[in-house]
Amino acid sequence: MDEPIRVLVAKPGLDGHDRGAKVVAAALRDAGMEVIYGGLHQTPDAIVQMAVQEDVDVVGLSILSGAHMTLFPKVKELLDAAGAENVLLTGGGIISPDDMAGLEKLGVGKLFGPGSRLADLVDYIRAEVGQRRTAAGSA
Amino acid sequence: MTEAAPVATDRDAALVERVRAGDQRACARLMTWAERNDPRYAAAHRAFVGSLGTAQRIGITGPPGAGKSTLVEGLAEHWRKTEDRTIGVVAVDPTSPFTGGALLGDRVRMSRLVLDPGVFIRSMATRGVFGGLARATDDVADVLDLYGRHTVLVETVGVGQSEVDIARSCDLTLVVLHPGGGDTIQAMKAGLMEVADVYVVNKADMPGLDRLVQELYDVLELREIPEDQRPPVLTTVASNGQGVAELADAIDGMVAERRASGALDARREENLERRVRRLVDGRLRRDVWETQRLAEHLHKRLAGSGTLSAYELADEVLDVYRGAGRDQDPSSNDPSLPDTSPEDSA
Numbered sequence: 004m005d006e007p008i009r010v011l012v013a014k015p016g017l018d019g020h021d022r023g024a025k026v027v028a029a030a031l032r033d034a035g036m037e038v039i040y041g042g043l044h045q046t047p048d049a050i051v052q053m054a055v056q057e058d059v060d061v062v063g064l065s066i067l068s069g070a071h072m073t074l075f076p077k078v079k080e081l082l083d084a085a086g087a088e089n090v091l092l093t094g095g096g097i098i099s100p101d102d103m104a105g106l107e108k109l110g111v112g113k114l115f116g117p118g119s120r121l122a123d124l125v126d127y128i129r130a131e132v133g134q135r136r137t138a139a140g141s142a
Numbered sequence: 143m144t145e146a147a148p149v150a151t152d153r154d155a156a157l158v159e160r161v162r163a164g165d166q167r168a169c170a171r172l173m174t175w176a177e178r179n180d181p182r183y184a185a186a187h188r189a190f191v192g193s194l195g196t197a198q199r200i201g202i203t204g205p206p207g208a209g210k211s212t213l214v215e216g217l218a219e220h221w222r223k224t225e226d227r228t229i230g231v232v233a234v235d236p237t238s239p240f241t242g243g244a245l246l247g248d249r250v251r252m253s254r255l256v257l258d259p260g261v262f263i264r265s266m267a268t269r270g271v272f273g274g275l276a277r278a279t280d281d282v283a284d285v286l287d288l289y290g291r292h293t294v295l296v297e298t299v300g301v302g303q304s305e306v307d308i309a310r311s312c313d314l315t316l317v318v319l320h321p322g323g324g325d326t327i328q329a330m331k332a333g334l335m336e337v338a339d340v341y342v343v344n345k346a347d348m349p350g351l352d353r354l355v356q357e358l359y360d361v362l363e364l365r366e367i368p369e370d371q372r373p374p375v376l377t378t379v380a381s382n383g384q385g386v387a388e389l390a391d392a393i394d395g396m397v398a399e400r401r402a403s404g405a406l407d408a409r410r411e412e413n414l415e416r417r418v419r420r421l422v423d424g425r426l427r428r429d430v431w432e433t434q435r436l437a438e439h440l441h442k443r444l445a446g447s448g449t450l451s452a453y454e455l456a457d458e459v460l461d462v463y464r465g466a467g468r469d470q471d472p473s474s475n476d477p478s479l480p481d482t483s484p485e486d487s488a
Binding site for chain 2: 006031032045087
């Protein structure tokens, strides 16, 4: 897989704590990925619009507001509706294991809570995108 | 290098038709093909190149912090509001030469445009190319042209003074400067001043405006350009919209004038020549270092031969390359490397 993985990193919702998103964006860049930084306070519609235009492999959301059970499903639903069902939706924040499991059932990828290792996130994205690209053929 | 030209299949042609019909996702995917050097893109390009040329392509360059992204947002917003004009934006940021990764952050300053379906924004990483653009920037602009965008704004990397490729890629080039961004001599060093069709002094509410504008006029006088052909100097405060409408009108006026006089066609012809040369350079480089495996040859020669001249070794590499060209052994070519697709330049 020679082509750089493209990732949209964005923060939906109202909380303004973007340090986590910036740390993750820098780590993914240093792992050789092309990171489109979408910025703060993005609506699910805006996030999906950006993801489609940028033709990303991954959407990574940072949610510290507690609204993850609303925002992740909404973004997933809009991605599917836009024909971008193959895009990996992942992210992090303060999310309980129960909620993570619930979101996974809805088609959201693995989520990373406080204390997660950046290397694990990088490995997870590489493995998932590799699989999805292979499954989709060279397109 | 004599492979048959790739032919667009029905499925590839269908993607092109979807782009033409305004399918946003198809547009994004065709751009990805171009970025990835996918042979299907080269084939598709042959098929749709005849319908290109309607979009006006405006290049925006200048040092970091001059406010290029904010100005792009302001211009796009102005054209959307006043005449519902469709806009494409290509925003280029640098790839790290160490990791191959990139942080593409221009969208942060264009957030007001995101939900408008009349604006399509694509961020690109340079992927190892210098000159302020990525290898496939022209192609992404082509796809936006095919997608029916009236105006395409191409924003270069803001790393310093070398982003002059934009002048050979667009119909009109804006050089954006700001007071306090260092004197104009810095911008003159590497050609940034010569590529301007319009100078924009942004952040005009900052101290030092008059001095920078005066410096610009002084530089223009030194260049001995007839007064009526000198690039105009306009001032803006992109963050609050001041001067943006005047800039938009100046851009449209200059493009219309050049279209009428034939200067636009002449420029596009020059741009095309430059683009072909870049493709040829890129393919030759790939042929030398990858297909013919001369990098391996060179590594072998370098082992323990610290006293050899670089010139001697370069001659030797080229001799081997020319030799390989004379008695071409097809089996030595790696078929997985498509040699008919767009190539990069450095």
